[in-house]
Amino acid sequence: MANAEISTAAKGKERRPSAVLQVLPRLVTGGVERGTVEITQALTNAGWKAVVASAGGPMVREIERAGGVHVTLPLASKNPLVIHANIGRLAQVIRDHNIDIVHARSRAPAWSARAAAKRTGVHFVTTFHNAYGAENAVKRLYNSVMARGELVIAISGFVADHITAVYGVPRERIRVIHRGVDIKRFDPEKVRAERIIKLMEEWRLPDGMPVVMLPGRLSRWKGHLVLIEAMVHLNRPAVQCLLVGAGSAGYRKAISDAISRSRAPGNFRILDNCNDMAAAYKLADVVISPATEPEGFGRVIVEAQAMGRPVIATGHGGAIETVIDKETGWLVPPGDAEALAKAIGRALDLSPEERRAMAARAIEHIRKDFTSDTMAARTIAVYEELLRGVGAAASAQGSVAA
Secondary structure, eight states: OOOOEEOOGGGTOOOEEOEEEEEOSOOSSSHHHHHHHHHHHHHHHTTOEEEEEESOOTTHHHHHHTTOEEEEOOTTOOOHHHHHHHHHHHHHHHHHTTOSEEEEOSHHHHHHHHHHHHHHTOEEEEEEOSOOOOOSHHHHHHHGGGGOSSEEEESSHHHHHHHHHHHOOOGGGEEEOOOOBOTTTSOGGGOOHHHHHHHHHHTTOOTTOOEEEEESOBOGGGOHHHHHHHHHHHOOSSOEEEEEOOBOHHHHHHHHHHHHHHTOSSEEEEEOOOSOHHHHHHHOSEEEEOOSSOOSSOHHHHHHHHTTOOEEEESSTTHHHHOOBTTTEEEEOTTOHHHHHHHHHHHHTOOHHHHHHHHHHHHHHHHHHOBHHHHHHHHHHHHHHHHHTOSSOGGGGGOOOO
8 A cells, every 4th residue: 555645734844654543451462452463564564654552561562563653651541530631641642743543442542532632633533343332321421432433443244233223323434344364374374283283282182083162262251151052962072172262260160160060072171372373273173153242253253264164153243244154154043052063063074075165265255355454454545534534524523322
């Protein structure tokens, strides 16, 4: 993408590269953080200036390696006094770095970022990362800041529908940009056997046993208990069932207790976060995402398809947009352990020819529509749209049904 330069003659300055400030709570781990790094890299590659403000974390190094500038501010705080103080801090960052666009990626810092953008007269855009719960008026008001961008990026059509239905944002102000997967990292041809063997040894997995994998944080809505029930219905003792992800000790114990009570056949392992998910996907025979609540997107299912693995996801939320049912995987009703068991059985019973054909379809599907490069290009196109003055007027920031 060509370097986007804007004229600042009205401010009495020379022409300069456009500058974007991304704002989020922390840079620790997760999809929001990974997307922030990817956009930073894309901006610097395109000749823009990329600045990120957060409370810091281990991924700050990735921002700096990508050519971005990081500014440490207490943006993870939900304290109203801190949020108010952050307005002035962010306004100073905007002035110091000649920022043109502020991109807010999370609710608490978005309130400060919106006010700072308004104070300094720069553009404000948001990314809506999920269908946030809005069970009462106070929560809906808190969430509504993410719908107050001049343009609002939704990570799926499901999220876009939620923004319109709950916050009354017209579709002409919404830009659907699916999250993407780094196909240089998640490329089955680049994962050598040594990496898979290392993981198998680390996890003490026997050779020759089918592997059913559920990657994701240990959260109740991720559907671990549904999978345990499904394994009872499946009734195949010679199956390794891997639950890959960290979480609270309380829920981890609940999962262990459910496995013990059910006497589910198969060999369950609860494993902490994996540092080589590309290899983990490749050793799996099928990857599961049985979320009981709709996810805004569902990165795991996209990564697994990029690695050519059969996938099974709950047929709601963003998964409907990322899985081609019966072509790249299967969609099952939420909470339906029996339907999940049948789908797992179909995946495990694929012939080698069927498995290769499904892998090829899945890889092609992801590389066509769901890469990080595509996500970054479409995001920069939104920035360019704002700088051209196309789309919603700045006054639209306030036109949200709180």
